[in-house]
Amino acid sequence: MKRFLFLSTISITLLASCDSDSVTDEFDNANGGDTAKKLIERVEFDSAQIDEEDYAFTVNYDANNRVTSASNGIDTGVLVYENNELSTVSGGSEPFSLSELYQDPYDVFETGDVLEYDNSGNPISVKVFEESYEFNETTGVFEEVIEEFTATIAYDATPNPYFYTFEAAGLIEVLDRVQLNFSMMPQSSEILRARALFPLNNIKSIVYKNExxxxxxxxxxxxxxxADNYPSSGTITVIVDQEPTSVYSVNYSYKQ
Incomplete structure (x- = not known):
């Protein structure tokens, strides 16, 4: 169950069409261009299972409504700006310079490939890879195992509630810059993937199929x-083959 909840979280928060428009243009086109600008302050996830802990995701802002930090209750990311642009994001390790995204090719394993988009530019079919290690009793060592899944995604006709929060963190500009510089220099494959997977509407279901x-x-x-078509609450149901169904309630709080 945790595997699919994790994949779903990645999909929901990081799942953009690949035409020449900016992400903002694509978002406006998909949502009619008159979406209220709301910034998420807190998202609370409460488990109905007594053996699982509740958790919350919080976002902090400065006086100019720029994201200064975000936390999941365990790890905290701190955002630093230079010349009104996001320059670094630091967390539990050394600060990571966003300038690297535009200068260095990254040799990373692709964890998601878009197979199909809908008419609004949302990815609706995505190939997902999961990497794990299993013990080989014959060789006596742990060996890498890669499973391939196809995720079919459906959306409500409502805006991605994280969009303006991502914009306030400078991340939409990052995605746009990757798009604009696509043919000019090597790009981080992680950010290219985020650009391709970014959802314009709000995800309502994901179905995972094996090979x-x-x-x-x-x-x-x-x-x-x-009234602004932003989620105020919701119920998440996770169904995994041969495992008990898990249910979570989620509540959203926005900056006033």
Whole structure:
């Protein structure tokens, strides 16, 4: 279950079409161009399972409504700006300079490839790879195992509630810069993937199938929306083959 909840979290927060428009243009086109600008302050996830802990994701802002830090309750990322642009993000390790995203090719394993987009520019079919290690009793060593899944994603006709929070953190500009410089210099494959997977609308379900086409997991999200079509709360149901169904409630708080 945790595997699919993790994949779903990555999909929901990092899942943009690949035409020449900026991410902002694509977002406006997908949502009618009159979306209210709301900034997320806190998202709380409460588990209905007694053996799982609740957790919350919080975002802090400065006087100019720029994101200064974000935390999941365990790890905290601190954002630093120079000349009104995001320059570094530091967390539990050494600070990472965003300038590297535009200068150095990264040799990373691709964990998601878009197979199909809908008419609004949302990825609706994504190939997902999961890497794990299993003990080989014959050789006596742990060996890498890579499983391949196809994720089919459906959306509500509402905006991605994280968009303006990402914009306030300078991340939309990062995605746009990658798009603009696509043919000019090597790009980080991680950021290119984020650019390709970024959702313009709000995800309501994800179905995972293995290479044989068998359903191995499903995530369903039923939202309660406010007057601006932003989620105020929701229920997440995670169904994984041969495991008990897990249910979570989620609540959103926005900056006033």
């Amino acid at each position: 044989a086409g068998e359903v191995e997991g499903e995530v369903k999200i039923d939202y309660v929306y406010d």
